[in-house]
Amino acid sequence: MTKEVEKNNSKSKFQKFTEHVSSLFETFKIILGGAFLIWVFFFLQPQKYLIESQIDSQCTLNARGQVICTFINDGAYEGSTCKTVIIERRNGVEHINKFDSSAYESTQRVCSGLIKSGDIAERNTFVFFQDKSGNEVDINKFCDSEGWLDDWGDGCRWYFKEQTYSRE
Secondary structure: OHHHHHHHHOOOHHHHHHHHHHHHHHHHHHHHHHHHHHHHHHHHOOOHHHHOOOEEEEEEEOOOOEEEEEEEEOOOOOEOOEEEEEEEEOOOOOEOOOOOOOEEEOOOOEEOOOEOOOOEEEEEEEOOEEOOOOOEEOHHHHHOEOOOOOOHHHOEEEEEEEEOOOOO
């Protein structure tokens, strides 16, 4: 008789299975609810990649100070950017002429202008460099180095520095 009572009090395999599935479902609902809250949080945040423009550029500089830039807007909205040029003497190179600095930033900027999403803009301008006294710095003389006869770039390196855009 005790075996029959135990048998009647014990749960069937089906009941155990349904309780286990129900428990898993409750856990899944909690995880799904948390994931939904995280999704809502990120969805309501400003989509930076959709709001801002993404202006990429490729620029060149020659020994006369001519800068040619191609600006490409890969962003979702129109935008603009400006750059100045910095020239600096290469370390370990013996330069012929003396200057009051080993690097100069151009006094002019090259700006893209307002570029619509997906558009390309070409800009061509001349930039100049000044020493601390306000005298113009000739790129060829600044970069001229001993033992280098090939190119002005042998004695210097140059790069572009991002600037805030204004409608100048």
